[in-house]
Amino acid sequence: MSHLSRFTSYKHDSAILPTTTQRVWFGILILTGALLPLYLVSLIDGRSWLILFATAFVAAIGAIGLNIITGFAGQVSLGQAFFIGVGAYTATALGSPAVLGPDGAVELIGFDLGMVIWLPAAGLVAALAGVIIAPIAFRLEGLYLALVTLGLVFVGAHVFRNWTALTGGVGKGREAAELSVLGYRFDLDSQILGFSITREQQIYWVMLVILIVMAVLAKNLVRSKDGRAFAAIRDRGVAAELMGVNQTKYKTLAFAISSFYAGITGALLFTVTGFIEPTSFNLLLSIAYIAMVVIGGLASIAGSIMGALFIILLPKLIDLLFLGDVIDAVIGWIPGLGSQTGDAPLTSAQIERILFGVLIVVFLIVEPLGLNGIWIRIRNYWKAFPFSY
Amino acid sequence: MISGGLDFGVTMGAFSIETSRFLQAVVEGIALAGIYTLIAIGFVIIYKSTQVLSFAQPALLIMGAYMASYVSITLGFGFWVGIAVAVVLSGAVGYLTERAVLRPMVGKPVFAVAILTIGLDIAIRVVVGDLIGVSSRAIGTPTSEGFGAPSLPWGSTPVRIGDAGGLGGVVIQPRVFAIVFTAVVAVGLLLIFFNRSRWGLAMRGSSFDQEVALAQGVNVGRVASLAWIIGGSLAGVAGVLAATSFTGLSQSSFLIALKALPVVVVGGLDSIGGAIAGALIIGFSESFTSSYQSQYFPWLGDNFSQVVPYLVMVIVLIFRPYGISGTKDVERI
Known part of the structure; x- marks a missing residue:
């Protein structure tokens, strides 16, 4: 440090x-x-x-x-x-x-x-x-x-x-x-x-x-x-x-x-x-909280707040970023899923849950420190700017 | 549980209603125990080889069952193709899970890996749940060839024992035989595999000590993959068998895999024999609660049998924390 x-x-x-x-x-x-x-x-x-x-x-x-x-x-x-x-x-x-x-x-x-x-x-x-x-x-x-x-x-x-x-x-x-x-x-x-x-x-x-x-x-x-x-x-x-x-x-x-x-x-x-x-x-509520903690950043108080804001605002975020359409396009080829095949498309609540799961996996593998870790990295980058190393 | 179909009319002396009820609970308990055994062995094999407690088993189970239903009923290839696809696909998903998601986590804290499998589980489960839809699906039966799914599951020619003018008697659905047969065959094959084959020896070696196994030339990574393939396939088979019940395959069919976690705890996390014993204990407690609780303890509420496995787990953790035959942890710094 x-x-x-x-x-x-x-x-x-x-x-x-x-x-x-x-x-x-x-x-x-x-x-x-x-x-x-x-x-x-x-x-x-x-x-x-x-x-x-x-x-x-x-x-x-x-x-x-x-x-x-x-x-x-x-x-x-x-x-x-x-x-x-x-x-x-x-x-x-x-x-x-x-x-x-x-x-x-x-x-x-x-x-x-x-x-x-x-x-x-x-x-x-x-x-x-x-x-x-x-x-x-x-x-x-x-x-x-x-x-x-x-x-x-x-x-x-x-x-x-x-x-x-x-x-x-x-x-x-x-x-x-x-x-x-x-x-x-x-x-x-x-x-x-x-x-x-x-x-x-x-x-x-x-x-x-x-x-x-x-x-x-x-x-x-x-x-x-x-x-x-x-x-x-x-x-x-x-x-x-x-x-x-x-x-x-x-x-x-x-x-x-x-x-x-x-x-x-x-x-x-x-x-x-x-x-x-x-x-x-139910179990889903517990998993939502696990998602908050993992996405925000394990062992970080500020991270927990970021994670909670992220998960609770996720429905709005899905609407704003058209994530529903993206997910639909990604898994729409599976017969029975997605609006392209004419079957029941995923509801926004389902997309939210899929994102809980995917984000937990992605964050744990790629960024175990969560949003808080991303923030720290951005902060450190600008602290030393323009000497980014 | 009495359904249409042939009555074999096996006369073995009539049972009273109470005896029939008791024996019926035993039969249901055995059926549950068979399914629990298959799921629990998957948990144990994955845990022993990779030290990962897989919370992704429910997803593998429901995905296998869905694939079986899709191939056998929707595409009309018949039951045997369906179950084969279920086994292969859930094994393949198990393999992919290990390679893509868990391999990068080697050496990371145990709790982080457990959380990761929870994330994986919910993502897969929601997708499969949407595929299943709101109404339940049939899984097909061995007797139906191709299209033309029968209305009742598994052919429904139950064996009836000790029927006294329709008052008593035990009904054994063909699915119970299929479950017991599958569980026994699976356990037998696994035991032969672990004790007689090179890969079985490699798996036992690497679960005993990974570094020593590595030094002996065991490819520990492949062992982990193999464990996930076996664990995934077992979950898939268990899913198919669970879906042969009257309720069929629904979005909440995955709950049976979560109830298999108490089975593993009761039996001890690292023993196949323990898993079987745990499955019998949990299976019988559940089936007996489900047939007697509404009469003797109605205040415990409807569907109380669904939470019995967890209560049994708590009791076992209080009195025998390492389960019936788990090994005590000895840890070095």
């Missing part, structure tokens, strides 16, 4: 934003993020853009969580969908009012508490679930977490489908918790100091603020002793153990934190659409 000489102390080297340039860039990025809604709202499809960005910010929290266990601690988890589900239902059970049936019996559990309670509770309950499952997955080294969490997704999906008092049941679902703090509703249009603010703008800002808080906390975690322990376990478990890192303890910690982040994502994700369908928490 070319900037070695600029660090004069360890504290300086491990700072979250060590250089002035980085601090300035970080400030500009946050400012752009904060001011973007003022522009987006003027677009014709501004509402959908705002909602997409807000969803991406929420997804980024879950992606950061998955990156902590997979990217930093090196344990593959397929269980993100399950923990998102746990977070979502904890939040909605605590945050929305109980629904009574015609005979006065409780049809849907609900406690009608505020966001200050249901948001952290969603994270904590998910983390608790993680701590309960961890001992089973971490008895052995290797890919056992992937296997246990794979099972977890299916068992969880079964529970969500059948526990109708909590989830409302398949095809019925239930409403998500209300996005409000101390009586102030973020999910309604409002007026502040004479400016009119739309519902979508408010949701955008709330999600942005929560994402920034969660991202800074994660960044702080991975530069600490715990973060170094995670990396040591990932790079060589036995060696880490010999240096005094208690593998089971730190793997459990990483898994709990990862589940906490997933829980927060679950709690917020459905406040945007306002509705939770119990079949949402």
Whole structure:
């Protein structure tokens, strides 16, 4: 690294934003993020853009969580969908009012508490679930977490489908918790100091603020002793153990934190659409989060955010770049596929899933550091410009 | 499960309804176990030769089954051509996977390779899922020659044992015989291959220690390719056999390959004998749950049997983390 000489102390080297340039860039990025809604709202499809960005910010929290266990601690988890589900239902059970049936019996559990309670509770309950499952997955080294969490997704999906008092049941679902703090509703249009603010703008800002808080906390975690322990376990478990890192303890910690982040994502994700369908928490959702982490960049917080933005904005990207037509042309020759042969062409949701898979494979082989790695390479190229070597 | 067709009318003494139900669950369990065995052995062979846990097996399985259905029914070449194409093609895709996608990842972290196979799986699965379409497809039967697919799968001349005036009796579909036969033959051939042939010896050698095998002149790369070909073909055969059931081949047929992962864990990741034992345990737990759970534990919900394999896996991981016959890891720095 070319900037070695600029660090004069360890504290300086491990700072979250060590250089002035980085601090300035970080400030500009946050400012752009904060001011973007003022522009987006003027677009014709501004509402959908705002909602997409807000969803991406929420997804980024879950992606950061998955990156902590997979990217930093090196344990593959397929269980993100399950923990998102746990977070979502904890939040909605605590945050929305109980629904009574015609005979006065409780049809849907609900406690009608505020966001200050249901948001952290969603994270904590998910983390608790993680701590309960961890001992089973971490008895052995290797890919056992992937296997246990794979099972977890299916068992969880079964529970969500059948526990109708909590989830409302398949095809019925239930409403998500209300996005409000101390009586102030973020999910309604409002007026502040004479400016009119739309519902979508408010949701955008709330999600942005929560994402920034969660991202800074994660960044702080991975530069600490715990973060170094995670990396040591990932790079060589036995060696880490010999240096005094208690593998089971730190793997459990990483898994709990990862589940906490997933829980927060679950709690917020459905406040945007306002509705939770119990079949949402399937393996595909987990794979979407794996795609975010791999495409964004393993072991990188900024990468997780880039990956989440990329995956959530992918449908728009497919439209803009006519990727649907490209894929159609590539696999259209297979009889039965593609519009050329007159059979059922791929829907945009299917194209999205194919891209998840293809991009995971391509990034892992060609650019294991993900979008973050591409960014670092571009940055280093211009740093030394015109001496590119 | 009673279908039209010939009643062999084998009289072996009538069974009561309860006995019939129990034996029927045993029969279904054996059928499931046969399919699980084929998939699980694929997992084990790939894992032993390349240390890769392949999450791409579901895709190979559903692709093989689709190719069989396409060749045998849509193109009308008949069942045997269909199954041959399925075996060859899923083996070929396994080979391509290893050469194009996994070879560049040699030496990369295990978790990265596992994620890569997940990506591969979803990409192939979505394409095949679209090819299958929303309604399920038939796979054909050995008795149908060329066009003219029969309406019921596998000829449907079930063997009935112990029928008492239509009240009891065990129905054994021909597919159960086919599954057991295929599983036994496949395991037998593989055992002969591993114990008697040069390539089998090379595979055993390189799974024992890759570097030593290399030094003895074993082409470890080819061994890895061969493992993926075998793993892919086994998944393809398993897919065809799974699709001979009444539900046929649908977009969700791949789930059976994911349920074979608990089989591998229960049996131990690196043992073929363990895979068979695991397949029997998981197959029976699933079939017995499916016939008794709705009566005794209805509150567990519909289709609870589908999650039983995972629950069994969790129980085994708690009490016997290395599976029934897996070897304990001893690691050196």
